[in-house]
Amino acid sequence: MSIRLTDLTKRYNEQLVVNRVSLEIRDGELFVLLGGSGSGKSTVLRMIAGLTTPDAGKIELNGRDVTYLSPQARGVGFVFQNYSIFRHMTVLENVEFGLRIRKTKSNERRRRAEELLDLVGLAGLGARYPSQLSGGQQQRVALARALAYQPAVLLLDEPFGALDVKIRAQLRVSLKEIQRQLQVTTILVTHDQEEAFELADRIGVMDTGRLIEVGAPETLYYQPDTEFTATFIGGGNVLVGRKEDKWIRLGSVALPLPPEAAHTDNGAPIRILFRPERTILQSEPFQDRAIQVLGQGEVIEQIFAGAVQRIVLEMEGLRGVRAVAPRAVYGQSVTRIEVIQTGARAAENIFTLGQKVWVGLRDFHVLDPAGLKVLICVSQDASGQLAAEMGSLLAHATHGPATLLHVAARPELAAQARDYLETVRRAFAAQLPGLDVRVRVGTSAAQILLEAQEGHYEVIALGQSASGDTGFRGLGSTARQVLEQAEVPVLLTQTKRVSLKQILICTRGGEPGKTDVAFGGRVARRADAAATVLFVQTEQTTPEEQKRAARHLLQAEAALAVQGVRGKIKILDGGIIENIIRQADADDADLIVIGAQAPRGRPRLRWQNFATQLVGAAARPVLVVPMNE
Amino acid sequence: MTMTTALKPSRVPRGLFPVGILLAVMLPLILMPLASIYVFAARSGLEGFINAITSPEAQFALRFSLLIALLTAIINGGLGTYTAYVLSKYRFPGRDALNVIVNLPVAIPTVVVGTSLLLLWGPIGILGQFLVPLGISPMFAPAGVLLAHLFVTFPYMLGAVKPVLDELEVTYEEAAYTIGASQLEAFRFVILPALRGGLFSGALLTFAHSLGEFGATILVSGNLPFRTQTAPLYIFAQFEAGNIEAANAVAAVLATLSFVLFFALMQFNKKSARA
Numbered sequence: 001m002s003i004r005l006t007d008l009t010k011r012y013n014e015q016l017v018v019n020r021v022s023l024e025i026r027d028g029e030l031f032v033l034l035g036g037s038g039s040g041k042s043t044v045l046r047m048i049a050g051l052t053t054p055d056a057g058k059i060e061l062n063g064r065d066v067t068y069l070s071p072q073a074r075g076v077g078f079v080f081q082n083y084s085i086f087r088h089m090t091v092l093e094n095v096e097f098g099l100r101i102r103k104t105k106s107n108e109r110r111r112r113a114e115e116l117l118d119l120v121g122l123a124g125l126g127a128r129y130p131s132q133l134s135g136g137q138q139q140r141v142a143l144a145r146a147l148a149y150q151p152a153v154l155l156l157d158e159p160f161g162a163l164d165v166k167i168r169a170q171l172r173v174s175l176k177e178i179q180r181q182l183q184v185t186t187i188l189v190t191h192d193q194e195e196a197f198e199l200a201d202r203i204g205v206m207d208t209g210r211l212i213e214v215g216a217p218e219t220l221y222y223q224p225d226t227e228f229t230a231t232f233i234g235g236g237n238v239l240v241g242r243k244e245d246k247w248i249r250l251g252s253v254a255l256p257l258p259p260e261a262a263h264t265d266n267g268a269p270i271r272i273l274f275r276p277e278r279t280i281l282q283s284e285p286f287q288d289r290a291i292q293v294l295g296q297g298e299v300i301e302q303i304f305a306g307a308v309q310r311i312v313l314e315m316e317g318l319r320g321v322r323a324v325a326p327r328a329v330y331g332q333s334v335t336r337i338e339v340i341q342t343g344a345r346a347a348e349n350i351f352t353l354g355q356k357v358w359v360g361l362r363d364f365h366v367l368d369p370a371g372l373k374v375l376i377c378v379s380q381d382a383s384g385q386l387a388a389e390m391g392s393l394l395a396h397a398t399h400g401p402a403t404l405l406h407v408a409a410r411p412e413l414a415a416q417a418r419d420y421l422e423t424v425r426r427a428f429a430a431q432l433p434g435l436d437v438r439v440r441v442g443t444s445a446a447q448i449l450l451e452a453q454e455g456h457y458e459v460i461a462l463g464q465s466a467s468g469d470t471g472f473r474g475l476g477s478t479a480r481q482v483l484e485q486a487e488v489p490v491l492l493t494q495t496k497r498v499s500l501k502q503i504l505i506c507t508r509g510g511e512p513g514k515t516d517v518a519f520g521g522r523v524a525r526r527a528d529a530a531a532t533v534l535f536v537q538t539e540q541t542t543p544e545e546q547k548r549a550a551r552h553l554l555q556a557e558a559a560l561a562v563q564g565v566r567g568k569i570k571i572l573d574g575g576i577i578e579n580i581i582r583q584a585d586a587d588d589a590d591l592i593v594i595g596a597q598a599p600r601g602r603p604r605l606r607w608q609n610f611a612t613q614l615v616g617a618a619a620r621p622v623l624v625v626p627m628n629e
Numbered sequence: 630m631t632m633t634t635a636l637k638p639s640r641v642p643r644g645l646f647p648v649g650i651l652l653a654v655m656l657p658l659i660l661m662p663l664a665s666i667y668v669f670a671a672r673s674g675l676e677g678f679i680n681a682i683t684s685p686e687a688q689f690a691l692r693f694s695l696l697i698a699l700l701t702a703i704i705n706g707g708l709g710t711y712t713a714y715v716l717s718k719y720r721f722p723g724r725d726a727l728n729v730i731v732n733l734p735v736a737i738p739t740v741v742v743g744t745s746l747l748l749l750w751g752p753i754g755i756l757g758q759f760l761v762p763l764g765i766s767p768m769f770a771p772a773g774v775l776l777a778h779l780f781v782t783f784p785y786m787l788g789a790v791k792p793v794l795d796e797l798e799v800t801y802e803e804a805a806y807t808i809g810a811s812q813l814e815a816f817r818f819v820i821l822p823a824l825r826g827g828l829f830s831g832a833l834l835t836f837a838h839s840l841g842e843f844g845a846t847i848l849v850s851g852n853l854p855f856r857t858q859t860a861p862l863y864i865f866a867q868f869e870a871g872n873i874e875a876a877n878a879v880a881a882v883l884a885t886l887s888f889v890l891f892f893a894l895m896q897f898n899k900k901s902a903r904a
Binding site: 049050051070071072074075076077078080082084085086087088089097098100101102142145146149 | 814
């Protein structure tokens with residue numbers, strides 16, 4: 001391995017810019033880091049070069065740990081977007097600079113520099129000054145300069161970003177050739193997909209500081225694991241179906257489930273990707289067995305774009321099927337897909353708007369299941385066991401990845417904690433094969449919140465044990481702090497449940513109430529559970545508020561229906577806590593979802609008290625959803 | 630381009646009248662005073678002129694002035710460049726305040742600078758009251774003149790170098806680091822050469838200002854012939870004593886020196902603008 005990054009992390013003013021990036025790059029590979037602006041790709045490159053110091057993690061170059069070495073000691077070649085060639089030096093002096101610093105003899109220096117200028121296509125221009133060169137030529141000088149001292153790795157930060165399209169294409173070809181010839185391990189950072197595809201042996205896709213997926217260009221294009229990659233790279237249709245034995249159910253259409261798709265339970269959502277150019281349109285029904293028929297669609301848009309023809313179709317047969325991409329247009333009721341016809345088909349197959357045509361797929365790809373990402377906080381006692389059981393139940397029901405976290409108070413306790421987590425992990429391995437394990441050192445609440453932020457978790461699961469005969473005595477200090485500061489929902493478990501089939505969503509009228517309905521609905525949809533939305537009116541509730549609440553509940557019902565959740569709504573009179581408990585008992589709810597509102601600048605104190613009371617009184621798991629004003 | 634050329638009026642205004650007004654104003658304001666120095670210098674003839682500038686007192690004043698100007702340019706050259714580098718490269722609390730402070734000497738009247746130096750280093754000054762009894766007394770001594778000149782001319786070097794440094798991208802230096810240059814090597818081989826133009830014009834400006842400095846010098850030097858008397862002070866003293874010829878000869882030399890420096894600077898700027 002030429003380059004190995006382990007859990008590389010960087011924060012700027014509390015903002016995570018690079019989030020635990022781990023990556024291995026092979027000798028002689030041309031690796032491209034692809035991501036939008038602010039994805040952290042350039043920061044990763046700068047950390048490898050030593051221009052930015054990581055907050056955590058390790059960087060190894062050719063087996064040598066260089067994490068805290070100065071840039072000078074690393075021996076990397078770096079090419080900047082703005083060229084940064086030394087303007088008071090001639091081209092030759094620029095290229096020789098690295099050798100001059102290394103005290104190479106002048107004739108050897110000259111020979112090597114001439115050789116490199118020849119390689120980058122600037123032979124004979126050595127005596128010129130940078131101001132006499134074009135942008136493309138300057139970047140060639142920068143490349144030669146970075147290669148002159150035979151660096152261990154070559155790093156290029158958006159090297160073609162400042163150049164015009166034609167020059168960019170030429171330079172790409174040159175770079176690829178030079179890289180092949182010298183076999184120097186290279187990382188190139190870019191936001192340009194075309195560039196990434198043309199150059200890369202492998203591509204790493206980055207988003208908000210995380211390395212989402214790594215793979216060969218074709219794999220990332222046709223068989224990505226994640227939804228992000230599927231929608232970020234190229235245009236694509238991503239539809240959400242449900243598993244039905246050996247089939248994927250999409251409205252009235254059923255596609256065969258590929259045997260290699262990750263195992264999921266019946267009814268679980270399955271996201272499929274098909275690229276617009278892997279579809280076939282024709283006016284007659286398909287005879288070819290190899291083609292998966294998606295039914296008939298109505299042509300609603302047809303755009304001629306030279307070599308290709310882009311067509312948007314409304315698929316009546318897919319009505320009600322959620323499309324991740326193309327993104328639904330506001331007011332659209334029927335699922336739309338995008339098709340691209342190329343070559344002879346684009347020229348011959350011309351349809352009229354409104355025409356019904358048959359849509360077939362040459363192939364499609366099943367994305368990895370993405371459920372709720374759950375952080376299960378395990379302590380070595382009864383409450384930890386509760387958190388583990390309910391957290392894994394939630395993760396299992398929603399098909400999400402989960403991580404077991406233990407916070408050790410002191411570093412010397414970490415190893416023992418890891419052993420403990422390992423036993424817990426094995427206990428749940430059958431239910432959750434992908435269960436992850438993590439140990440952090442420090443104060444419980446602070447470390448839990450940090451881990452939740454860094455790992456982009458969607459739910460934090462905490463256990464609250466009823467200690468012996470005294471019963472439940474309120475939330476522990478860790479739970480209180482996590483509840484106060486968490487930006488994601490917190491699951492508090494006092495009594496375990498065996499399944500997740502019935503969810504009670506307690507809501508308030510109006511805008512803030514939508515947050516917990518939406519999240520509760522998401523849990524219900526993923527877990528295929530039924531939901532009750534409850535509004536409790538007290539004596540203080542004004543007629544105005546009652547009216548608003550009634551309207552809100554109707555909207556909530558509609559929102560659940562759109563998500564495909566079986567739901568009902570309920571309005572009760574009287575005390576809030578008593579009514580929630582009564583309804584939960586009536587439904588035998590497995591989970592109570594409540595919203596916690598944080599008044600601006602103040603902690604969610606009142607709600608925290610409320611949550612505490614509810615957790616104590618309900619003897620059922622409570623999911624507290626933070627609501628943002 | 631052809632469009633705009635075509636639209637331009639073909640008749641270029643001759644503008645004799647406005648130029649005439651300008652000359653009429655400039656003549657008594659600038660040109661005639663300058664000319665009169667040389668007219669008076671020439672009046673006593675070449676021999677008188679040479680005698681006037683070779684008198685030991687005049688010789689000392691001229692040489693002392695040149696020496697102080699040279700030292701000022703060298704010291705402030707280094708100091709100003711370093712200040713510019715720190716201010717341009719590092720971000721720290723109070724950076725904006727410091728940026729204002731280092732440029733302050735331009736705004737302060739030179740007489741005030743002289744007074745402030747006396748109040749610090751002089752026999753009754755804040756530091757002076759302790760140092761003077763120990764025999765350390767920069768005031769009314771050559772060192773005091775140098776201190777005054779360093780103070781007054783400090784911003785010129787900074788003003789010439791800092792804009793160039795600000796314009797250099799951070800990556801310029803970073804490129805040198807990744808190539809293997811130490812911070813010192815990066816400064817020596819990469820930053821400094823890029824500053825050449827700024828350094829040269831800054832040093833010339835500093836030198837020229839130091840050569841003509843009067844307000845602060847007259848206060849801190851005590852105007853002691855053969856010890857602290859610079860050329861401008863000599864001219865002032867000779868005028869006061871009624872030796873117009875002696876004063877005028879040195880004034881002519883000083884004016885000529887200034888012209889030469891000024892044209893050198895102009896030529897250099899023109900050349901670097903073309904490059």
